[in-house]
Amino acid sequence: MKKVEIDAKGMHYTPLNKMIREAVKNGAKEIILDNVIGQRFIADGLKGDVTIRINGVAGGDLGMFMNGPTCIVNGNCDHAPGNTMDGGTIVIHGSAGDAVAHSMRGGKLFVEKNIGYRGGIHMKQYEEDRRPALVVGGASHAFLGEYMAGGLIIVLGIGQENPVMDRGIGSGIHGGMIVIRGEVKDELLGVGARKMEFGEKELEMITPYVEEFCKHFDTEPSGLLDTNYTCIVPASTRPFAGKYTWE
């Protein structure tokens, strides 16, 4: 197993990403990036079987279009990690900014703490085997799952009284599912979203994601594996039919 270490201190993202690509091309299986501070586009469009450990604050669009690699961030992330990601895994030991998992098409994204606004905006899905998942340990701000077209969002609300306290959950949702720990007030649902009963079947569906979350962040899943969740799904496949046109 070939390990490559890169000191990103003071480095612009272009040479940094060139070095990452070069390392992957040369067969690296583990890449460690130290002193990362806001460099954007890390691992974008990257393919292959490689684990990238990012020590510091990752800049915007981490893992955009990425397909395959695993990115582990020891720090917070700026906007849109997992943007249009195709496959692979992102694990964030911290919080992330707005538009996390923006248009994500595949793979898994785990955030230990909180996310900003519009998490999971326009996540997509292709049948059952190409289903992206965003798992948030803490809380989310408003417009979670906005215009969501597919995939799965889970907000575990660990240590939070209200995992989602802001408006517009699933605003414009027309595919996929949002699962939030505990009760969610009706007035927080966005246009086109409805609640569905969370039962044993749904619990079975989220269990592997919750277990994987707990494995990444070294916590115990037992307290999270019950049916005390709220499930939010599309009210229809075309929430805005008739809004801009009349049929």
Next chain:
Amino acid sequence: MCGIIGVIDRKRALMDGSSIRDALSLMNERGSGEGAGYAAYGIYPDFQDCYAIHVFFDNLVEPKSRVDHMLHKWGRIVHQEAIPTYEQDGLKRSHIPWRYFFKPYSDLMAGSTTPEDDVMKYIVMETNSNIQGALIFSSGKNMGVFKASGWPEDVANFYRIEDYKGYIWLAHNRYPTNTPGWWGGAHPFNLLDWAVVHNGEITSYGTNRRYVESNGYTCSMFTDTEVVAYLFDLLGRRHGLPEDVVVKALAPPFWDEIDNMPEKEQELNHAIRLTYGPALMNGPFAIVVATHEGIVGFTDRIKLRPLVIGENEDRLYISSEEAAIRVMDPEVQNIHMPRAGEPVIGRVIV
């Protein structure tokens, strides 16, 4: 897309401009090299009773003699000089930055409770609308704005920003979208004690502009942010509203949220929305406003632009990106994101 960052030291410990320059440069991606600028409070202790007037002159003949003439009529010029600048390869000099330290005569503005401020405001509006080749872009006491068209580090080095020491700093990196990039269109925007940096666009600009213009302000910078400085001056100084109420007027809660508030709060929010309807700002924005007493940061109600907060003892940081804060202060604590429309306020405590 633009990059903003602001910092206050609540105990007025002074910071030179080098670290905010480095923080702003980290967000170069958020700009296009067509505008950057800095505002700092506490930089002119030797002239703290004077208005520090920063002007862009196209030449030092006609426009300057007209400004000199107006200032002599309205008060006394205590000192004046060219603002020291240093040529940068990446920055084209388009204007001559000049500064006056000025004391207005307070008996010339009848009926005003803040006559000196009103004289100063009158001079700014007159100059910017009627004197071709002169633009006053900074007019507060013991503070100053330094801006130009260029990248953050070039603009900072042009003014040698590290030579200034302030307890509040704002900085902005511009990516002009709807209006041209020019020196006067760079942020921060300032009037009197108010300085504003802004990421986003104010789509209600037409309504807001008509409102401030009907209250004696003239918009002359060809860009939306200018109106925010005038709204704060109108609501904050002339109407005497505290910062959090000004923010409530500019980015109010939605009606359905107001309906769910306790009765007294409902009444207050109704009154603000009905009184200050034309001050409501629509569109995506993240804004930081400063006065000599503190800074306030806030976003639009549905949070279409980023804003991150950090603290370290007496310091409060507000920025578009966490990494920029960490460039200024690697030991920063309590990084978090405020809720949409919620003002984050840092006040001086001494």
